[in-house]
Amino acid sequence: MKLTRSHLTVYAITPPHEPTGSALLNQVEAAIRGGATIIQLRRKEIPLSQVKEEALQVQALCRQYKVPFIIDDNVALAKEIQADGVHIGQDDMPLREARSILGDNAIIGVTAKTIAQAELAYEEGADYIGSGAVFATDTKKDTTRMSHDIFESICRAVPIPVVAIGGITKDNMSLLDGRGMAGFAMIGAIFNSSSTIDEIYTKTRQVATIAHRLVDTVTALTIAGSDCSGGAGIQADLKTMLAHHVYGMSAITSLTAQNTMGVSAISNVTPDFMAAQLDAIFTDIPPKAIKTGMLSNKELITVIAEKLRHYKATNIVVDPVMIATSGARLIDEDAIETLVNTLLPLATLVTPNIPEAETLSRMSITCGDDMLQAASTIYNTYHCAVLVKGGHRINDANDLLYISPNDYTWFTGKRIKNNNTHGTGCTLSSAIAANLAKGYDIPSAVQRAKDYISLTLSAMMDIGHGSGPMDHGAGLIHTQPYTNQ
Numbered sequence: 001m002k003l004t005r006s007h008l009t010v011y012a013i014t015p016p017h018e019p020t021g022s023a024l025l026n027q028v029e030a031a032i033r034g035g036a037t038i039i040q041l042r043r044k045e046i047p048l049s050q051v052k053e054e055a056l057q058v059q060a061l062c063r064q065y066k067v068p069f070i071i072d073d074n075v076a077l078a079k080e081i082q083a084d085g086v087h088i089g090q091d092d093m094p095l096r097e098a099r100s101i102l103g104d105n106a107i108i109g110v111t112a113k114t115i116a117q118a119e120l121a122y123e124e125g126a127d128y129i130g131s132g133a134v135f136a137t138d139t140k141k142d143t144t145r146m147s148h149d150i151f152e153s154i155c156r157a158v159p160i161p162v163v164a165i166g167g168i169t170k171d172n173m174s175l176l177d178g179r180g181m182a183g184f185a186m187i188g189a190i191f192n193s194s195s196t197i198d199e200i201y202t203k204t205r206q207v208a209t210i211a212h213r214l215v216d217t218v219t220a221l222t223i224a225g226s227d228c229s230g231g232a233g234i235q236a237d238l239k240t241m242l243a244h245h246v247y248g249m250s251a252i253t254s255l256t257a258q259n260t261m262g263v264s265a266i267s268n269v270t271p272d273f274m275a276a277q278l279d280a281i282f283t284d285i286p287p288k289a290i291k292t293g294m295l296s297n298k299e300l301i302t303v304i305a306e307k308l309r310h311y312k313a314t315n316i317v318v319d320p321v322m323i324a325t326s327g328a329r330l331i332d333e334d335a336i337e338t339l340v341n342t343l344l345p346l347a348t349l350v351t352p353n354i355p356e357a358e359t360l361s362r363m364s365i366t367c368g369d370d371m372l373q374a375a376s377t378i379y380n381t382y383h384c385a386v387l388v389k390g391g392h393r394i395n396d397a398n399d400l401l402y403i404s405p406n407d408y409t410w411f412t413g414k415r416i417k418n419n420n421t422h423g424t425g426c427t428l429s430s431a432i433a434a435n436l437a438k439g440y441d442i443p444s445a446v447q448r449a450k451d452y453i454s455l456t457l458s459a460m461m462d463i464g465h466g467s468g469p470m471d472h473g474a475g476l477i478h479t480q481p482y483t484n485q
């Protein structure tokens with residue numbers, strides 16, 4: 001079987017001896033049904049005669065589910081039963097010898113703890129690398145823990161996929177976000193001799209959901225204006241998506257000549273050109289989430305709404321941009337009705353700041369209770385979740401997420417004493433879209449976006465003569481373990 005990168009996402013390794021017999025087979029099957037993408041038989045504490053019998057049984061199961069079957073260390077056994085491949089450590093049979101025995105079609109994985117070992121393994125024809133221990137582990141007593149920076153350097157050093165191994169659990173996997181791994185090799189996070197089959201299935205589902213979120217390339221699209229100074233608009237959006245390891249694309253609605261002092265000119269694209277941009281994107285690289293920002297006129301809004309319906313776009317975050325931080329109007333007065341009537345019905349979430357929420361709810365907002373009332377009105381009118389941002393007028397950092405009348409949450413953020421807040425709204429909404437693209441639910445996506453914007457503001461970057469932009473790179477998400485899964 002030819003190895004693909006996605007085979008390595010959920011790498012389930014059997015425990016060294018327990019369980020055995022049918023219990024082992026039942027647990028392996030539950031793991032595969034739960035989302036294991038590759039199985040390794042690693043039975044360090046079982047007599048060789050029994051391992052062969054087990055290997056044939058587990059192999060048959062893997063063949064049934066079309067999941068690669070790898071044997072740990074034992075090249076001869078892998079050859080004898082024609083397993084899909086082997087995994088060899090630095091002290092096992094040399095790679096070239098294993099390759100000469102198993103042939104070019106076998107999958108050969110190699111453990112590497114340094115860049116040099118990884119590079120050598122790649123040069124000698126390894127199909128993937130296993131590297132760690134990325135967390136403290138009790139499975140291999142002699143193994144030392146590897147820093148995540150070293151692990152990332154190994155991932156970046158070779159073009160073949162690298163699997164993280166060592167002490168991985170559903171609770172710590174996200175700490176490796178952005179490190180470049182192709183998957184997670186796990187033993188105890190999946191298998192346990194005292195677990196029921198349902199428990200194995202559930203545990204595997206949990207780690208598989210997180211693993212896919214962390215390793216799959218997800219795409220997101222921003223449909224917004226260009227801010228030539230880079231602080232807001234699609235520039236802020238694309239930097240934010242990159243920081244979340246999401247592949248960002250952009251359909252530009254307007255060009256603005258803008259900097260930290262204000263907006264001096266605006267040139268809108270034509271509806272036909274907007275349609276062409278959206279067709280180009282959706283017919284080739286469908287986005288998993290959409291963020292809309294500056295939408296200056298009703299003609300553009302109409303064509304955007306039509307195309308989002310046509311392509312059945314999902315995870316649509318509408319940032320109802322009306323006035324720039326510098327005070328410039330970014331939407332025609334007569335376009336607001338089109339925005340609320342044609343786009344908000346498609347929205348997963350709308351993210352107004354205080355003035356925008358006042359416009360959408362037709363009420364003034366001077367306190368937290370007003371924010372709640374306005375959110376409720378917007379929800380009842382447009383039937384989408386609402387995030388009313390505390391922003392510059394109420395409390396700067398406490399936002400209200402209103403999902404339904406009985407489901408609303410205050411997201412408090414520490415007020416960061418930084419006058420450079422150009423593009424905070426754009427950044428927050430595109431961070432939410434990036435997290436929705438990665439599979440997070442709305443509350444988790446909002447929390448992670450708040451975490452992110454706190455990092456970009458705390459960097460205290462200070463450029464431009466006016467209210468400057470944030471440092472989007474400061475929030476590179478692997479520099480900060482996220483509080484929620």
Ligand SMILES: Nc1ncnc2c1ncn2[C@@H]1O[C@H](COP(=O)(O)OP(=O)(O)OP(=O)(O)O)[C@@H](O)[C@H]1O
Pocket residue numbers: 232323324325352353354389390391392396397398399413414415416417418421422423424425426427428450453454457
């Ligand atoms: N000084 C600050 N400290 C911490 N968080 C902040 C600060 N200022 C804004 N935020 C947060 O940034 C996010 C964007 O809110 P804001 O009200 O700035 O949106 P906006 O007015 O739409 O921004 P923009 O000017 O980019 O359109 C919100 O989560 C808000 O709580």
Ligand SMILES: Cc1ncc(CO)c(N)n1
Pocket residue numbers: 224225226227232233234256258293294321323324325330422423424425426
């Ligand atoms: C292009 C653009 N979009 C959105 C905003 C809102 O900050 C801005 N200032 N510029």
Ligand SMILES: [Mg+2]
Pocket residue numbers: 319321322353425426
């Ligand atoms: Mg805004």
